Amino acid sequence: MVAASGIEEPPNEPSASVVTLQAISAQISAGKQHRKHCSMKKKRAVLRATEGMSEREAARTQGIPRWTLNDWRKSADDIFDYKGSEKTLSRAPGRRELAPFGIELIAFMKDTRRDSEVLTAKTMASFVRDVYPDWLESYIQGKKDTATAYESLLRLLRRFA
Numbered sequence: 001m002v003a004a005s006g007i008e009e010p011p012n013e014p015s016a017s018v019v020t021l022q023a024i025s026a027q028i029s030a031g032k033q034h035r036k037h038c039s040m041k042k043k044r045a046v047l048r049a050t051e052g053m054s055e056r057e058a059a060r061t062q063g064i065p066r067w068t069l070n071d072w073r074k075s076a077d078d079i080f081d082y083k084g085s086e087k088t089l090s091r092a093p094g095r096r097e098l099a100p101f102g103i104e105l106i107a108f109m110k111d112t113r114r115d116s117e118v119l120t121a122k123t124m125a126s127f128v129r130d131v132y133p134d135w136l137e138s139y140i141q142g143k144k145d146t147a148t149a150y151e152s153l154l155r156l157l158r159r160f161a
Contacts, residue, residue, distance in 0.1 A: 038064075043072055043079050098156060101132055109161065121154040124161070128153070 038046075050058035050069065059066040072079065099105060108127050112119045129136055136153075143149035 040079060040082055040084070047072060047076055047079065099128075099160060100135065101128075102160070104131070105160065119161070121157045121161070124157040125150070125153055128157070 046058075046062050046064060046069070050062060053061070055066055055070060055073075059069050062069070105124065105127070109119055109124070112123065117123075139153065140146060140149040143152060
């Protein structure tokens with residue numbers, strides 16, 4: 001029979017670095033929380049199903065956040081009046097187009113590069129001035145003065161390129 005020794009071993013506790021690594025891996029595996037998009041068909045179905053319910057009850061039964069459901073209820077007329085595809089996610093997807101002549105400007109840029117000419121924001125601005133003077137006038141009207149408008153146009157064209 002072996003006598004028990006008076007020294008007991010401490011329980012295995014993970015070191016601080018192991019705990020840190022576990023926390024980091026948990027954050028990475030959790031990933032980015034993506035925004036949930038709902039089609040018009042789903043919005044219409046949810047609005048019909050939750051008619052007459054309280055906001056909390058409707059959100060709980062449908063599994064949709066309350067603020068989202070509240071926004072849908074506020075714009076219910078627009079959702080039901082929409083005449084496009086039921087698969088559409090929203091009424092106006094994408095970013096508003098600043099330069100309505102984007103395709104033509106891209107063609108000009110490619111032609112200029114193909115001809116081995118230097119493409120600068122200044123040459124693009126002269127193209128816009130020559131081909132789209134009406135748009136340029138309306139663009140300048142919204143600016144403080146012509147110098148500011150010119151700098152703003154060059155900045156816009158640099159971002160576009």
